[in-house]
Amino acid sequence: MGNDKTYEEAYTEITPEMMELARLCERTDQIDPALYTKYDVKPGLRDLNGKGVVAGLTEVSRVQAKKIVDGKEVPDAGHLYYRGRNIEDLVRGFASEGRYGYEEVAYLLLFGELPDQNQLGRFHDILARNQSLFPQNFVRDIIMTAPSSDMMNVLARSILTLYSYDASADDISLPNVLRQCLQVIAMMPMFAIYGYRTYQHYYLGKSLVIRQPKPELSFAENILQMLRKDGKYTDLEARLLDICLVLHMEHGGGNNSTFTDRVVTSSGTDSYSVFAAALGSLKGPRHGGANLKVMQMMADIKENVKDWTDKDEVAAYLTKILNKDAFDHSGLIYGIGHAVYSISDPRAVILERFAKQLSEEKGRAEEMALYHLIEETAPRIIASKSRMYKGVSANVDFFSGFVYDMLDLPRELYTPIFAIARSVGWSAHRLEELARRGKIIRPAYIAVHDNVDYVPLGQRG
Incomplete structure (x- = not known):
């Protein structure tokens, strides 16, 4: 060398x-920023008020954060609808009956209606059967051959490799794509967990423990029993993870990874390429990796704030973060604010309620109180500093990292857990895009360079 x-x-x-x-x-x-105004270009496909440019229509889900008052659009408490059903009603429904909701809500997003008891049982069996189709020797030949410290990389590589096992990989008929989607949904937890176990073994010298999914368990229970060495978990732990999966399952067609899913689907390519592209988008810290930044920020706050109950001390340190004088000097208070929601993120509202229960069970109520104090204080500080303030509140990432930490989930799996859940939404949008046989998605870019004459090689320099 x-x-x-x-x-x-x-x-x-x-x-x-x-x-x-x-x-x-x-x-x-x-490029001169003034040219964006001159040509009426919406950077990030958002207008000056942060509203997304409309690129399509969907029946999969809707995000609602505004209402009309006296003919004007004003901020409102956030709502999220899956196929027209309010996410709060869905969670309240299965949680109040002591049921796991992942399979039920996945069925709703994929097929447009809530299943009855028989349909739900059959769907659970379909997912269990697809878990058992996990390719023989896949862990040894694929995951263990090139172990990685990044589990999103493992997910993307594993899913792309499934193409080689699929004799109908390029068939984009709806029945075949549905088969592929259900198989990817079912197998993603194993890709992530087995990849993590391999990483622990090769990078950290830990024992290699591989657990098979149990068909009688719910999706969330299987994740915990496969991940933990002793396979044990409490009922509250499994139910809270189940709720996290439901809340992260879908969030409208405009989020970065789902839009990527639809863009790539519109080209007519195979399902595995679509999932890999969506995973690449979700991996970014501005998207799926945000809860990790929240956890890093919270660790910094805990280290530098002596009295977690002192409102003034907490506010002073948050001001330092916002002024780029503390933490990562980005000027961002992670987990506070969202591109769509302003008054409240419904997913955060639901998750906070259940996180409080788990924090009491885990003896971490003091930390939960700090989260509440920051949730209350940060929006006021941001409002005092912002010139274009639309209102901010805690988003789902603000609490999800803390929940995953209380569930003893390794940080390497925070974003993969998000991806495992969001694979259902990606599947629903891929199927919708294919069913409508729309045009290839091709937005325009305006070229702003001047034309110049060609100069022969010997005359350059």
Whole structure:
């Protein structure tokens, strides 16, 4: 290799030449911000008020955060509807009856109606059968061959590899795509958990423990029993994870990963490529990785705030974070604010209620109180600093990381758990896009460069 460098060091090295080329890219790729106004371009596909540009129609779900008052649109408490059913009603329905909701709500999103008892039982059996179709020797030949410290990478690579096992991989008829979607939904927990176990074994020297899913258990119970070495969990733990899966399952067609799903689906490509593309989007810290940033921020707050009950001390440190003088110097209070919601995120409202129960069971009520104090204080501080303030509140990521921590889920699996849940929404949107046989999604970009004459090679420089 030369210079006594390992392959890994040489492969990842950023040379001075690469730095110079990167600076050239940076200079070349700047565009005058005034041109966005001149051409009425909506950066990020959002207008000046943060409202998304309408790119399509869907019946899968709806996010509602505004109401009309005296002919004007004003912020309202947030609501999330799955196929027209309020998410709060869905959670209240199965939770009050002591049932797990993941399979029931997945059926609703995929097929448009709530299942009766027989339909729900058959659907549970279908998912269980698809779990048993997990390819023989897949863990040894695929997951263990190239272990990774990033479980989103493991998920994407594993799902792309399923293409090689599928004799009808490129068939995009609805029955075949539904089969593929159900298989991916069923197998994703195993990809993530087995990938994590392999990572622990090869990177951290831990014992390699592989547990098979049990067909009689719910989706959430299987995740916990496969993940934990002793396979044990409490009823409250499993039910709270089940609620997390339901809340993360779907969030309208405009979120980044679901829009990616629909864009790639519209090209006519295979299901595995679509799921891999959506996973790549969700992996980003601005999307699915946000709860990890919340946990890192909270650890920093706990370390630097002496009295967690002191409102003034907490407010002073949040102000330092907002002023880029503390934590990661980004000026962001993670978990507070959302592109759509302003007064409240319904998922956060539901999750906070159940998180409080678990914090009491786990002896972590003091930490929960700190979360409540930040939830109350941060919006006021942000309002005092913002020039264009639409209102902010705690979003689902603000509480989900804390819940996962109380469930003893490893941080490497926080975003994969999100992906496991969201695979249902991705499937519903893929099926809807294919059923309507819409056009390939191709938005326009306006070229703002000047035309220049070609200069022969010998005359350049």
